[in-house]
Amino acid sequence: MQRRYPASRTGRPRSAAADTAILAATRQALVDLGWSKLTLSDVAVRAGVAKTTLYRRWAGKNELVVDAVAELFDELTLPDRGSLAADIEGVVLQFAAILARPEARSGLMAVVAEATRDEALRERIRASIVDRQKRLVVAGRARAQERGELPPESDTARSARAVDLIFDMVAGSVVHRTLVSNQPADEEWVHGLTRVLLSGLAAGAR
Amino acid sequence: MQRRYPASRTGRPRSAAADTAILAATRQALVDLGWSKLTLSDVAVRAGVAKTTLYRRWAGKNELVVDAVAELFDELTLPDRGSLAADIEGVVLQFAAILARPEARSGLMAVVAEATRDEALRERIRASIVDRQKRLVVAGRARAQERGELPPESDTARSARAVDLIFDMVAGSVVHRTLVSNQPADEEWVHGLTRVLLSGLAAGAR
């Protein structure tokens, strides 16, 4: 979570409790109402704050929901299950569990859609959500190279492209499975995904 | 495009030209305004019809945009480039070209987001957009099996799961690359995707 206000030295400080309450209320409103029917007035009532307080802290609905959804991805960690395949499956299952929650389903795609016409919002999503996920790919790849499961890569440009490709394939597949095909990314499915992905990467490295 | 009205035998028929104009106006409004600022009143003015005509034909903004976006995917065809790899790359590049257009970028994810809370809308998206894409996967897989590039699959349940997985991986990867990572799915990237995918499928079949 980035600082939204640069800590002016004087005056009454903003309530941190209000931030917590507002973001939680936003997620609950996403569950109850969905994106399109969510109003800032409603969130304000749920959070027990004035509507004007919301407008003092966030530019609008888009930015608020990005922050509220971003917190969901805080719990993502890279487990150490001993092998690359097991690590990937573990992360993907965590990711799928988050995407199964209604507040994520309703909010995530909506802000991505809005971001197609809003450069600042794209950057906010990248910093708050996407990078948080991508870091796991980088870390998992590095660990696999230490283990010797993937060949070390000296060319940094090639390496970056590989990470980008893997990331889009993993995240994109799970999102599409969950939100478009509307079917659970359960263990069986994740296992199949991992198998194709790892076989392909191993073969492609040769 | 499914029939929205069951062709009553008598009375003044609905103007087919109005349908065309409305859907085109909707796409142009998506380009100019994006999803959230698109209003049905605005579309009506652009199309040269009365606002009430829109409400007579579509239940709301969601359904209208689904139909408008669905027409974009009419142009998807399965090229015969001689090999499975080349066929996949051809289709994916077509798909990427559609997703690069602003009316698709703004509209597609927005309706997917709305559909997370609307079963009827999900079904409409599935019938109008998703199935149209998935058919290409089925056809391409069948052609590859004829060529001997993929092993024939007798188990229909396994086959269906494989098609689902491939579809989510291809479509999901391209959508994520284009809309979330916000980078072009150009020939180089598509080539890398295809290489990983085919190697993985070939290895996984053994």
Place this chain on the structure above:
DNA sequence: GTGCTTTCGCTACGAGTCGTAGCGTAATGG
């Protein structure tokens, strides 16, 4: 032609939301 039926364009409407302004009060630091 004469009806019958349905769609069309137009206008008007109440309901609801948006984002902002203004004001008095509360909570800090100097």
Place this chain on the structure above:
DNA sequence: CCATTACGCTACGACTCGTAGCGAAAGCAC
């Protein structure tokens, strides 16, 4: 105690929504 900032509250004009009602237009059956 004073300057400064955040807060809750109310009120506001502007806008959008979806619907209702009306007369006119465009088909089909006869």
